[in-house]
Amino acid sequence: MMNAFYAIGYMILAPFLGGLIAGIDRKITARMQGRVGPPILQPFYDVLKLFEKEKVVVTRSQNYYVLCYVVFMVFTGALFFSGGDILLVVFALTLSHIFLILGAYASNSPYSYIGAERELLQVMAFEPMIVIATIGMYMVTKLAIPKGSFYVSDIASLTIPLILYLPGIFLGLIYVITIKLRKSPFDLSTSHHAHQEIVKGVTTEFSGSTLGRIEVAHWYETVLLLAFVYLFFSFNPLMGVIAVLLVYLLEIFIDNNYPRVKWQMLLKSSWLVALILGMANIALLYYVRGV
Amino acid sequence: MPYLKKSPWIIHYDASSCNGCDIEVLACLTPMYDVERFGIVNTGNPKHADIFVITGSINEQNVEVVKNIYHQMPEPKVVVAVGICATSGGVFQECYNIKGGVDKVIPVDVYVPGCAARPESIIDGIVKALGILEKRKEEHMKKAVEAKQ
Ligand code: SF4
Numbered sequence: 001m002m003n004a005f006y007a008i009g010y011m012i013l014a015p016f017l018g019g020l021i022a023g024i025d026r027k028i029t030a031r032m033q034g035r036v037g038p039p040i041l042q043p044f045y046d047v048l049k050l051f052e053k054e055k056v057v058v059t060r061s062q063n064y065y066v067l068c069y070v071v072f073m074v075f076t077g078a079l080f081f082s083g084g085d086i087l088l089v090v091f092a093l094t095l096s097h098i099f100l101i102l103g104a105y106a107s108n109s110p111y112s113y114i115g116a117e118r119e120l121l122q123v124m125a126f127e128p129m130i131v132i133a134t135i136g137m138y139m140v141t142k143l144a145i146p147k148g149s150f151y152v153s154d155i156a157s158l159t160i161p162l163i164l165y166l167p168g169i170f171l172g173l174i175y176v177i178t179i180k181l182r183k184s185p186f187d188l189s190t191s192h193h194a195h196q197e198i199v200k201g202v203t204t205e206f207s208g209s210t211l212g213r214i215e216v217a218h219w220y221e222t223v224l225l226l227a228f229v230y231l232f233f234s235f236n237p238l239m240g241v242i243a244v245l246l247v248y249l250l251e252i253f254i255d256n257n258y259p260r261v262k263w264q265m266l267l268k269s270s271w272l273v274a275l276i277l278g279m280a281n282i283a284l285l286y287y288v289r290g291v
Numbered sequence: 292m293p294y295l296k297k298s299p300w301i302i303h304y305d306a307s308s309c310n311g312c313d314i315e316v317l318a319c320l321t322p323m324y325d326v327e328r329f330g331i332v333n334t335g336n337p338k339h340a341d342i343f344v345i346t347g348s349i350n351e352q353n354v355e356v357v358k359n360i361y362h363q364m365p366e367p368k369v370v371v372a373v374g375i376c377a378t379s380g381g382v383f384q385e386c387y388n389i390k391g392g393v394d395k396v397i398p399v400d401v402y403v404p405g406c407a408a409r410p411e412s413i414i415d416g417i418v419k420a421l422g423i424l425e426k427r428k429e430e431h432m433k434k435a436v437e438a439k440q
Contacts, residue, residue, distance in 0.1 A: 026327075035325040042330050045297040049341075052294060052428065054365035056338055200336040207338040207365045 003153060007082035010223070011074055018219025019043045021226075025252055032256045043219075047212045055208035058107040065103030066210050072096030073217040077224040083153025086134045090127075093224070097123050100202060100214070107205035115201025119189035121263045122179050125270040129176040132278035136169040137162065137231070139282065142291040156234045163232045163243075165289075168281030170232050174247055175273045177225050179266070182218070183255040186266055295341065295367070295428055296421045298330040302340035304360055306393065307383070308347025311407035312374035316344060318410045326414060337363040342420055343397075344413075348376040348383050349390045361397045367427035369400040369420045373413055378402040 023040040030037025039045075057063060076092040079085075097119065104116035137155050142148035143165075144158055155162070163170055179186040190201035198204075203214055226244045233240035261269075285291060305313050319326045320333060334340050337360045349357060361370070372393040375381040380391040393399050400423045403416035 030325070030327060034322040036328045037325070038327050038330050042298065045294050045330055046300075049294040049298045053341070053367070054431070056363070056365045200334065200339060203339075204336055205338065211339065 003082040007078040010077050010081040014077060014220050014223040015216050018216075018222045019047070021222055021248070022219060025248075028249070028252050029256060032252070043215070047215050050207075050212035050215070051209045053208040055210055057210075058109070058205050062103045062106045062205065063210055065099050065106060066206065066213055068099040069096050069103065070213050070217045070220075072099060073220045073224075077220050077227075080152055080224055080227060083151055083156065085150050086137065086152050086155065087131075087150050089152070090130050090134055093221075094123060094127065096217070100217075104202040104205070109205045111199040111204040112202055114198050115189045115204060118198075118263060119202050121267060122186065122189055125186075125267050126176050126179050128271055129172045129274040129278055132274055132282065133166075133169050133173050133228075136166045136278070136282055136285065139285050139291045140165045143289065148291075152231070155231055159235055161233070161235045165285060166232065166281055168277040168284075172273045172277035172281075173228070174250070175277075176270050177229070177247075178251060178254060179270065180225055181222060181251055183251050185254070185258040185261045187255075187260060188263055188266060293425055295424050298332075299341045299417065299421055299424065300332045300334045300339055301342040301344050301417070302334055302337050302360065302364070303344045303346070304357065306345055306347035306353055306357060306377065307350045307389070308374065308376060312346035312376070315407045315410055316346060316373060316413060319413055324410045324414065326417075329418075331417065337361075338365065340364050341368055341424060342417060343368060343370045344373055344417070345370065345377050345393050346373045348380040349393055349396055350388045351390060352388075354390065354396050357393070357396055366431045367424055369423050369427065370397055371401045371403060371416050371420050372399045373403045373416065374408045375404055375406045378404060381406060 020040070022043040023038075026042060027037045027040055055063075072092060073096045076089055076096060079092060080089045101116045101119050101123075104112040104119065134150065138148050138150050140160065140162055141150075141154055141158060143160060145154060149155070182190065188201075190203050203211060206214060226248065229244050229247050230240040233243045303313075303316050318324060319331075337343075341364075343361060343364060345357065361368075370393065372378050376383060377393050378399075380389050383389045384391065390396070401416045401420045403412050405412055408416075
């Protein structure tokens with residue numbers, strides 16, 4: 001019962017929270033650059049405006065793909081917040097991104113094509129670390145529950161601090177979350193800032209309400225990813241919230257201080273991080289605690 | 292609701308500007324003027340843009356480019372011609388390759404004079420364009436309703 005309540009809460013509140021986070025993000029970014037910056041509610045104005053604009057459609061199918069992207073993104077988050085299987089959450093998240101990529105491919109424009117290719121690479125870079133993270137969480141649940149569990153509800157109700165057992169995985173996760181939050185240096189496929197090299201990457205051919213939907217899906221995703229970070233501190237809610245805030249601040253800081261890298265660097269570094277921080281953490285857990 | 296006014300996204304195209312006006316357009320984005328205060332974002336993608344900011348005069352080679360960008364922008368949209376070159380051709384008017392101001396190929400809503408136009412007057416021009424954008428939206432909505440009937 002409680003789980004369904006959380007899931008519905010996520011579906012309703014996440015866009016507001018995500019939009020607010022985006023607004024604060026833009027404000028802090030502006031301050032870091034010595035500017036005044038837009039009002040906190042700016043992302044909402046942007047999206048509401050997009051819904052007022054004409055929708056230019058290149059191919060019919062692209063709208064369905066984007067709709068699937070949004071639906072699966074909401075589904076992924078709802079699954080997470082209802083305490084579902086974390087492995088399923090990870091793969092549903094990938095699935096939703098695949099729909100976005102298909103939508104970009106469908107429009108047949110060279111810019112969105114390159115954007116889609118890069119988005120695929122980003123998914124590839126993100127995947128190993130997040131899968132290792134779920135395995136790490138599973139291993140820690142074994143300490144409390146005899147058989148272990150992949151369920152978010154079990155992981156969240158652990159009283160042992162996850163962060164103490166999985167520090168390497170936590171650092172690795174912060175590294176790859178930069179990719180999903182579309183932050184520089186890993187904003188290859190599309191970004192919030194005006195990089196005009198590939199116009200707007202995956203979102204180039206989307207306009208009007210379709211673009212608005214993509215933006216809302218991104219807000220849902222931001223909240224989901226931050227909830228992932230929270231999971232490491234779920235033994236102490238206050239600490240969890242502080243950790244989430246600090247992680248996001250760090251991401252903004254990274255965003256403003258590092259130039260965009262090439263895809264080779266993205267893939268190599270994120271797999272290396274997964275291998276070194278992630279695997280070492282799991283190996284240590286295995287040998288020291290015997291789980 | 293007037294959300295258009297609160298989040299105008301622009302696309303900037305350099306027709307055959309001497310680069311003077313371009314620099315001034317970019318100056319609007321710097322901390323000194325910071326147009327993002329008003330929600331103005333330089334998108335670089337015609338499909339996301341509401342305001343077409345164009346600098347420099349139209350030459351024979353970029354007629355098609357300008358038309359193409361204009362037609363790719365979703366309604367409602369406005370065009371702002373920045374600098375005297377964009378409004379009339381300016382000092383380049385008599386050149387063999389110059390067609391003239393932007394209004395020779397697409398309808399222009401706001402003319403920003405100056406050589407180069409100052410950032411203040413560019414911002415002023417864009418703010419003027421916002422009012423027109425609102426009106427466009429109403430016309431566009433009316434048309435959409437009529438089309439449905
Ligand atoms: S108006 Fe002056 S500064 Fe602007 S493009 Fe023309 S010549 Fe250059």
